[in-house]
Amino acid sequence: MKADELKNALEAVRVVPVIDPKCQDQCLSAVDALVAGGATTIEITLRSELAIDTLRACRLRHPDIILGAGSVMDPMTYDIAVEAGADFTISPGRCSDLESYTAGKNVAHVPGVVTPSEIIEARKSGQRLLKFYPSEAAGGASALKDLGRIFPDVMMMPSGGIKRSMLAGYSSLPGVLSVGGSWMYADGGEYLGPEEIREAMTSSIEEMRRL
Ligand code: 3PG
Numbered sequence: 047m048k049a050d051e052l053k054n055a056l057e058a059v060r061v062v063p064v065i066d067p068k069c070q071d072q073c074l075s076a077v078d079a080l081v082a083g084g085a086t087t088i089e090i091t092l093r094s095e096l097a098i099d100t101l102r103a104c105r106l107r108h109p110d111i112i113l114g115a116g117s118v119m120d121p122m123t124y125d126i127a128v129e130a131g132a133d134f135t136i137s138p139g140r141c142s143d144l145e146s147y148t149a150g151k152n153v154a155h156v157p158g159v160v161t162p163s164e165i166i167e168a169r170k171s172g173q174r175l176l177k178f179y180p181s182e183a184a185g186g187a188s189a190l191k192d193l194g195r196i197f198p199d200v201m202m203m204p205s206g207g208i209k210r211s212m213l214a215g216y217s218s219l220p221g222v223l224s225v226g227g228s229w230m231y232a233d234g235g236e237y238l239g240p241e242e243i244r245e246a247m248t249s250s251i252e253e254m255r256r257l
Contacts, residue, residue: 049134049173052154052156055087055112056087056223056224057256059086059224060217060222060225060251061225061226061247061250061254062087062226063077063085063228065088065089065228065231066093066094067094067096067097068096069096070100075240076231076243079231079241079244080230080243082247083245084251085247085251087111088111088113089115089116089136089226090114091116091117092123098127101113101115101131105131113131113133115130116136117138118137119137119144120143120144123135124144124155134153134155135148135153135154137157137158137177138179138180139164140157140158145171156173156203157173157177159176160178160184165200169199174199175200175201177204178204179206181206181207182208183207186207186208187215187216187219191219194219194220194221203223203224208227213250216254217254217255229246230250231247
């Protein structure tokens with residue numbers, strides 16, 4: 047999907063579970079519960095051998111959700127992710143070769159930024175949808191509030207260290223499109239039960255709804 051389509055979808059449901067799968071069955075069960083709780087977009091990070099097979103399995107099991115492939119930093123991994131069924135790819139930082147490669151393609155790539163200089167450079171390349179990572183370590187909602195004043199034409203997808211109790215700080219910021227992370231399905235690395243996941247997903251979406 048193109049960046050504009052992704053923007054529209056995230057505007058409706060502003061919470062993106064980000065999963066670094068350690069076990070395919072565990073990840074798929076969590077995805078089932080997240081979807082039951084209202085998740086429409088899920089990111090699977092490609093940081094392990096297992097991840098691409100898990101992304102593919104997720105695609106087969108949930109053909110209608112929007113699947114992002116995370117930690118994609120080069121054209122080869124982008125192609126693998128697209129072949130496995132990713133609707134978009136996303137990276138923790140700027141990757142100029144990948145951004146050139148994906149320009150104009152139907153599967154959008156979302157680059158990562160932290161600093162004003164990186165945002166300025168990304169805008170010069172026509173990128174208006176950006177990941178803000180690692181959000182909490184880089185100042186979280188208070189940094190995004192300042193950046194939003196300077197770059198009102200940029201929409202951010204912050205993730206990294208975000209917890210449920212922090213959502214209120216992000217939800218009202220006009221430049222924050224969505225928030226991502228693991229808080230809604232895991233706690234301290236341990237996966238929650240399906241009912242807890244469903245409830246955490248539903249309540250997080252509710253909290254991020256624009257008033
Ligand atoms: C990411 O890639 O965005 C992070 O892995 C998010 O996970 P966290 O919520 O556990 O920091």
